[in-house]
Amino acid sequence: PGWFSEISPMWPGEAHSLKVEKILFQGKSDYQNVMVFQSSTYGKVLVLDGVIQLTERDECAYQEMITHLPLCSIPNPKKVLVIGGGDGGVLREVSRHSSVEQIDICEIDKMVVEVSKQYFPDVAIGYQDPRVKLHIGDGVAFLKAVPEGTYDAVIVDSSDPIGPAQELFEKPFFESVARALRPGGVVCTQAESIWLHMHIIEDIVSNCRQIFKGSVNYAWTTVPTYPSGVIGFMLCSTEGPSVDFKHPVNPIDSNDNNISKRPLKFYNSEIHTAAFCLPSFARKVIDAK
Numbered sequence: 001p002g003w004f005s006e007i008s009p010m011w012p013g014e015a016h017s018l019k020v021e022k023i024l025f026q027g028k029s030d031y032q033n034v035m036v037f038q039s040s041t042y043g044k045v046l047v048l049d050g051v052i053q054l055t056e057r058d059e060c061a062y063q064e065m066i067t068h069l070p071l072c073s074i075p076n077p078k079k080v081l082v083i084g085g086g087d088g089g090v091l092r093e094v095s096r097h098s099s100v101e102q103i104d105i106c107e108i109d110k111m112v113v114e115v116s117k118q119y120f121p122d123v124a125i126g127y128q129d130p131r132v133k134l135h136i137g138d139g140v141a142f143l144k145a146v147p148e149g150t151y152d153a154v155i156v157d158s159s160d161p162i163g164p165a166q167e168l169f170e171k172p173f174f175e176s177v178a179r180a181l182r183p184g185g186v187v188c189t190q191a192e193s194i195w196l197h198m199h200i201i202e203d204i205v206s207n208c209r210q211i212f213k214g215s216v217n218y219a220w221t222t223v224p225t226y227p228s229g230v231i232g233f234m235l236c237s238t239e240g241p242s243v244d245f246k247h248p249v250n251p252i253d254s255n256d257n258n259i260s261k262r263p264l265k266f267y268n269s270e271i272h273t274a275a276f277c278l279p280s281f282a283r284k285v286i287d288a289k
């Protein structure tokens with residue numbers, strides 16, 4: 001018992017804390033320290049290098065939004081690639097889309113997959129979908145090997161720019177995503193917090209505007225256990241059939257066809273549209289022409 005505090009140079013001077021009931025796992029993979037603990041009020045918690053990745057109580061807000069914001073914005077997603085997302089939560093959400101035929105996932109750290117399957121079965125259930133193909137490796141290398149125009153959607157469910165995910169925030173990676181997408185294809189990336197990282201977001205937006213010639217939008221959601229309580233996403237489309245991210249064209253089917261059989265806890269079409277409404281200090285930077 002005691003408290004876990006998420007102290008990081010990425011959010012100086014502040015730290016979100018969770019009361020710990022029991023530490024369930026501690027290990028060191030080839031890439032990072034991995035820990036799982038039972039919290040008093042948020043269920044089990046996954047921590048990588050001291051940074052909270054997900055809790056059982058609020059992971060729905062992140063996994064549902066990062067998945068359905070892109071997939072509900074195009075009429076008939078068939079081929080989807082997940083970069084990162086080793087916990088399997090995004091796979092669980094992608095599986096709700098019956099139009100999807102192929103789900104590739106490229107996760108660099110095998111320990112994250114194994115630990116999630118053991119301690120977060122309701123998250124890792126996504127791996128049970130027969131359409132899922134798991135590749136353990138570096139997302140940048142994976143994308144280089146992908147034939148041009150392969151995917152309808154790419155979801156970049158990364159950790160933060162300090163550590164293994166650093167290159168997933170840089171220009172060459174965005175260029176390789178654009179090449180792997182079909183015309184009018186969409187990408188959704190984890191894009192930090194408007195309260196903490198406006199400078200990182202500014203760089204990401206500027207790179208995306210140069211690379212993605214369709215639309216480029218920033219959306220955000222609330223995740224109480226992420227620092228500042230919010231996290232954002234970059235939604236971009238390649239040149240081709242236009243994509244209006246703010247008005248979903250592909251509603252989530254009824255819940256009978258998804259692997260987890262559980263209903264959506266967070267996402268709906270109103271919150272989809274609302275997610276793109278930004279406070280003035282953020283809109284000034286993000287929508288700057």
Ligand SMILES: NCCCN[C@H]1CC[C@H](NCCCN)CC1
Pocket residue numbers: 051052053054062063085086087089090157158159160190192193196226227230231
């Ligand atoms: N599938 C869940 C993966 C979670 N991705 C990230 C985990 C770290 C988190 N830090 C938040 C830092 C402040 N923006 C961002 C999401």
